[in-house]
Amino acid sequence: MSKVYDVAIVGAGVIGCAIARRLTLDGARVVVLEKAPDILDGASKANSAILHTGFDAPHGSLELACIQEGYKEYEELRGQMNLPIDRCGALVLAWTEEQEARLPVLMDQAHSNGVEDVAPLSRIETLALEPNLNSTLRASFRVPRESLIDPWSAPHAYLLQALLNGADLERDCPVLGGQFDGQQWTLTTPRGDIQATYVINAAGLYGDKLDQMLLGQSSFNIRPRKGQFVVFDKMSARLTRHILLPVPTETTKGIVVCRTIWGNLLVGPTAEEQEDRETASLDHDTLEMLRAKGAEILPALASEEVTSLYAGLRPACEHKDYQIKSHPESNMVTVGAIRSTGLSSALGTAAHVGRLLEGFGHQAQPLKDPDVPQMEMLAANQTRDWQRAGNQGILCHCEKVTYREATAVLNDPLAPKSFAGFKRRTRATMGRCQGFYCGQAVQSLLDQKGLKHD
Structure with a gap:
């Protein structure tokens, strides 16, 4: 110090x-x-975990400028750092006459924001792209460069x-x-x-x-805004190819249905203002609402299994x-x-x-040849460590986390100090069994580093 x-x-x-x-x-x-x-x-x-283009950000806003510059730089460095991207694109879906009337306005906003490749789709065209959507759909438009990444x-x-x-x-x-x-x-x-x-x-x-x-x-x-999510089993990911977005409101982007980079399917978030800045509690009725909303958009989702539930807080303000x-x-x-x-x-x-x-007035000399880290690839659509020789075996079978991956994380300069931090780095215990099978093996590994279960 x-x-x-x-x-x-x-x-x-x-x-x-x-x-x-x-x-x-x-x-x-x-x-x-x-x-x-x-x-x-x-x-x-x-x-x-969506990489946004900024198509619906307020025109001329600082948020839009930062999103667009951030998107471009992520594209430039992700290959250097071995970071994933799933270029699935997004569909903005209209289910009512009022929402359908809003689609041209939103497309005009996208064009004003420099996102020129949005394209309107009829009901038939949309269902051809996403046959599992509820047939009551009226129309949509596609945003090709909206993508999924590892958050x-x-x-x-x-x-x-x-x-x-x-x-x-x-x-x-x-x-x-x-x-x-x-x-x-x-x-x-x-x-x-x-x-x-x-x-x-x-x-x-x-x-x-x-x-x-x-x-x-x-x-x-700051007015904390809670978002609750339902994560469905990886078998559910087959039900959609795109990020499915609602027509946004003045206060929220609304409830999204999309795959994750790890191969699950999620529904959420909600937008609930609260005073507590620490606790993002789960509410049974709200989670049931999310499940119902997901099934309303993708009817086949009604019979799919839920893997996990989570909630987070966003630092919204006035x-x-x-x-x-x-x-x-x-x-x-x-x-x-x-x-x-x-x-x-x-x-x-x-x-x-x-x-x-x-x-x-701050001045410094930029580094000429900086070190660039290589991250472990955790995306479901990419080659993973469990598929390579010498990985020392599987620690977490649901998420296919190897002992070699886990050991590398525990020994790098940003090694986690908590069980939660370890999960975010490796995804161990975050799969279908939620640690039922691998929990003891994970804890034994963490015990060697003095890390305790949260």
């Missing part, structure tokens, strides 16, 4: 991880401070690249206070004081609270756009209210933050 950093990033969600990567590659001395035992433990641990391997790759190239990460390290002396910040943490020239607030669900702590005020108020604010008088940038599109926009948001720091 004796180092003086150029930048301290508070929060290791997908946004904080992407910013850490960008600034480290730009030549900054970076430290990431995360209050949880592992990264992605807040809003980033639960989402629908956890991507931010792990971003932060791992930062660490390999000189950044530091402090976990179990909440920021308790801070002082700015006109040139440098001193942040108070349980691990001692941390000095940095600049502070980036990427605290997600606590972004407004951190602003109030460090700046004495906040220009936005404003529609991202709340990215520069505070040059305090050498601080706030990256707040990054809602459901954070996974798609993260790399673009990071580039935007880098430009804001340059506006503050």
